[in-house]
Amino acid sequence: xxxxxxxxSTRGSEGKASFExxxxxxxxxDGGLYVPTFLPRMPEGWEEADSFPDLGVRVLxxxxxxxxxxxxLEAFVRDALSFPVPLVPLQDTAWDGVFVLELFHxxxxxxxxxxxxxMARLMTYFLRERSERATILVATSGDTGSxxxxxxxxxxxxxxxxxxxxxxxxxxxxxxLIVARPGVRAFAVRGAFDDCQRMVKEAFVDRSLDGLxxxxxxxxxxxxxxxxxxxxFEAFRQGxxxxxxxxxxxxxxxxxxxxxxxxLSGLPATRFIxxxxxxxxxxxxLREGTADSRPSVRTLSNAMDVGVxxxxxxxxSLFPPRELERRLWATSVSDAETxxxxxxxYEDAGYVADPHTAVGLxxxxxFRSENGGETPTIVLATAHPAKFPEIxxxxxxxxxxxxGSLEALWAESTFAEEIDPNLPALRHALLQSA
Ligand SMILES: *Cc1c(COP(=O)(O)O)cnc(C)c1O
Numbered sequence: 287x288x289x290x291x292x293x294x295s296t297r298g299s300e301g302k303a304s305f306e307x308x309x310x311x312x313x314x315x316d317g318g319l320y321v322p323t324f325l326p327r328m329p330e331g332w333e334e335a336d337s338f339p340d341l342g343v344r345v346l347x348x349x350x351x352x353x354x355x356x357x358x359l360e361a362f363v364r365d366a367l368s369f370p371v372p373l374v375p376l377q378d379t380a381w382d383g384v385f386v387l388e389l390f391h392x393x394x395x396x397x398x399x400x401x402x403x404x405m406a407r408l409m410t411y412f413l414r415e416r417s418e419r420a421t422i423l424v425a426t427s428g429d430t431g432s433x434x435x436x437x438x439x440x441x442x443x444x445x446x447x448x449x450x451x452x453x454x455x456x457x458x459x460x461x462x463l464i465v466a467r468p469g470v471r472a473f474a475v476r477g478a479f480d481d482c483q484r485m486v487k488e489a490f491v492d493r494s495l496d497g498l499x500x501x502x503x504x505x506x507x508x509x510x511x512x513x514x515x516x517x518x519f520e521a522f523r524q525g526x527x528x529x530x531x532x533x534x535x536x537x538x539x540x541x542x543x544x545x546x547x548x549x550l551s552g553l554p555a556t557r558f559i560x561x562x563x564x565x566x567x568x569x570x571x572l573r574e575g576t577a578d579s580r581p582s583v584r585t586l587s588n589a590m591d592v593g594v595x596x597x598x599x600x601x602x603s604l605f606p607p608r609e610l611e612r613r614l615w616a617t618s619v620s621d622a623e624t625x626x627x628x629x630x631x632y633e634d635a636g637y638v639a640d641p642h643t644a645v646g647l648x649x650x651x652x653f654r655s656e657n658g659g660e661t662p663t664i665v666l667a668t669a670h671p672a673k674f675p676e677i678x679x680x681x682x683x684x685x686x687x688x689x690g691s692l693e694a695l696w697a698e699s700t701f702a703e704e705i706d707p708n709l710p711a712l713r714h715a716l717l718q719s720a
Contacts, residue, residue: 401510477707505540514544537590561649
């Protein structure tokens with residue numbers, strides 16, 4: 287069997303970790319992020335895979351065969367990635383050669399389902415092998431929480447505890463977080479998202495919670511990034527592209543990092559566009575070479591409201607600065623431009639984009655007007671527009687249809703407990719629900 291990568295820390299002060307260790311720890315012991323020790327080449331003939339799951343199995347085998355038995359890996363991929371991933375061409379001359387890759391047909395209607403569902407199966411597998419259990423603690427302002435909750439629901443090895451800022455997520459997002467799921471509890475924190483994040487960090491180092499074996503599932507976990515490589519290959523397979531530009535609506539840069547890992551292992555992407563909202567840390571870095579830390583600002587594309595992207599450290603460790611500049615093009619799109627983008631794409635091509643995808647479409651439009659539009663451009667659609675009905679209504683003046691899966695949520699029972707924004711309140715809630 288071919289060798290598969292081990293993982294080293296971006297800070298480099300410790301030995302190599304197995305995939306299992308990197309997955310279960312999330313962060314390296316020295317506080318760094320795990321990066322692979324080498325990049326497996328794409329298996330020959332990947333373009334000829336018969337379906338997305340077939341492609342997924344082939345690619346992931348080059349990363350995980352050995353640590354995960356082939357039959358198990360195949361079952362995880364087929365079970366986790368069982369929803370469609372359509373590549374939709376925009377039907378308009380102004381958008382000729384632009385394709386939207388819809389990553390929002392999973393159960394919680396955002397691309398986070400890919401990473402969360404695969405990670406859930408892999409973590410559950412390793413914990414079961416070890417006869418261990420764990421509790422995943424997630425601070426969420428939207429899509430991560432529901433994808434993780436849905437991915438792990440019913441796992442005998444893993445409980446999930448979600449913290450979200452009460453009154454600061456949209457009604458649809460809240461409903462997706464609090465719908466009752468086995469093994470999952472949601473805590474509505476009387477505070478802001480920053481309070482939720484701080485409480486989670488404090489809980490991880492609170493020794494009185496050791497018995498819960500707290501672990502994280504945020505986008506720094508390598509177990510979420512590897513499955514996210516798969517849909518990049520899928521877009522090229524479906525489109526039959528020999529080369530293409532790929533545009534990624536970005537926040538913590540996890541999705542973009544996955545794309546770059548795919549290109550390092552052979553994906554023929556000529557350029558990646560990092561599409562950011564007003565949180566423009568990364569575009570400023572590529573333009574000016576400065577990486578100042580800054581607070582996040584709230585925007586209409588709230589899943590991308592990140593001050594300092596957590597995967598920036600990983601990108602810096604994988605590429606020298608000049609190489610990042612060569613592979614990437616970045617831009618920042620304001621809220622007013624996001625609304626204008628939703629309108630433009632609808633008026634031009636009849637396509638309804640959610641605010642995150644709209645940031646990506648605007649970035650792609652700018653890139654093409656600067657660099658020409660000869661190369662096909664793939665824009666990742668990261669969320670379903672029905673997750674953001676208020677914003678779509680504001681932009682287009684009509685209400686968007688809810689997919690059945692979302693509609694059904696309003697009939698289900700819910701469970702959320704309100705807590706104060708401090709560690710003692712969280713500690714109490716965690717111990718009581720254990
Ligand atoms: C999380 C998220 C993003 C940003 O992805 P990163 O990997 O953090 O860059 C973009 N769009 C949507 C809808 C998201 O949920």
